[in-house]
Amino acid sequence: MSAGSVVGAEPLGIIAGGGDLPLRVAEAAAAAGRPVHVVVLEGQGDPGAFSAFPHVVLRFGLAATMLRWLREAGARQIVLAGRVTRPSILSLRPDGAGMSLLSRIGRAAFRGDDSILSAVIRVLREDGFEVLGAQHVLEDLLPPPGLLAGEAPGEAAHADIARGVAVCRALGAVDVGQACVVQQGLVLAVEAIEGTDAMLARSAALRRDGPPGVLVKCVKPGQSRLADLPTIGPATVRGAAAAGLAGLAFEANGTIVMDRAGTLAAARAAGLFVLAFDAETVLKETET
């Protein structure tokens, strides 16, 4: 689906976490002629960024209020966009309706991030909303397989990518992180909730001499492609360069590249490769 298919006068609801993505979705939808209504998640998204749009700031616990507000605005389609830190149990403080929603999300709220998102998406659908991915509003958000910048990774980097994919898959299967750093076959760092930038920062101190390592990012097996996709951007490239890596490799058709021109320019300037890979192909090559 491209932006074309969502052009029109139908209002679009956005539930906005952190980062640039929610605003870019809002601007693209508005440019396509759609009224945009934004719920900014308290403590996650930046309300100031959405001053041009009708918006409310609400905490997670008031999820039922969010949905009522979006429904009253006529938004039947909703995009969940931006970085979200799962709230602590104490900070939820749900109201009555929020508690009822929470009970429908259920035990998933106490498992991994992806379980929660899947449960949230299910609840939204049960309530009559259609959930879109940011990629359905923004064209070219998820690059297909291919080398986007730099020289194609050599044998050592290729082996590190394959090991990284296997590690990400194992981690993803238990719904933990989406990224790791591999050098010379050794897993220097694995991402949990600290995020990729923090993981790259500590990798700098863990690197060893010799062939440089690679940042690998993957979608979790079975992950909904409607929210919380792995993301890279210019800051990721700067972090990878500072960690002495050879390049960034990420799962094609499932990783968001923010500010693609800026990201690739930064990679070229730092001499890093940027590769979008097909995970099944990488894993198949490794088996042989």
Next chain:
Amino acid sequence: MSAGSVVGAEPLGIIAGGGDLPLRVAEAAAAAGRPVHVVVLEGQGDPGAFSAFPHVVLRFGLAATMLRWLREAGARQIVLAGRVTRPSILSLRPDGAGMSLLSRIGRAAFRGDDSILSAVIRVLREDGFEVLGAQHVLEDLLPPPGLLAGEAPGEAAHADIARGVAVCRALGAVDVGQACVVQQGLVLAVEAIEGTDAMLARSAALRRDGPPGVLVKCVKPGQSRLADLPTIGPATVRGAAAAGLAGLAFEANGTIVMDRAGTLAAARAAGLFVLAFDAETVLKETET
């Protein structure tokens, strides 16, 4: 096997990495009447600690020299003990014999830590050595299941332990780390090569309000119990306390507790529980 079975006049070889364990093994073997010969791995172990024993300091690349020296000393039994950072490919600089050994270790040297160790142990056995675990020389090194300090973990901590075991198992299956920190079902941090102390240090900044988290350490599935077992000690307890955790849970009969009295005293002083669990039991409870 207890220390009793290795009492005697037969020389014992120790290949020593970092930390206190190699010296404790050496002292226990010497106290049992055995001549002890120590190869200190250059850049890993502390040669000064072994001044009371015949010892040499050699880098990894001179593995063949290590084995010749141990054989000439009459040591047929070898213990691999202590923390070892896998050397970079560049720092290996093997001599001719070392290169031949390396080729027998083969591709495993470019995979995870446990693959390497298994390959090293296989090569040692092929060369006529018997490889013992530190636990075969030091009694009571690996606690059996049971609560060692503090109050038994409540429901929240128990759920975090179960999630931690599942995550450690997934990580271990791809031969990465042996530990993670879980709070309220959320995986705050996962261990790669940075080690448990560094992982605990960053967990402090990632913790959330509400029920505190747990450090979970497990043996990797299929891991040899002869070397590189997960280890905790007083520093682990201090790190867990600083990270605001409720306690430490580790796999019974497979985790080394260094300075057990000091470790448990530190835990009691900080109000942390220390639990040795049977992994299969924990995983079975989770399924139901």
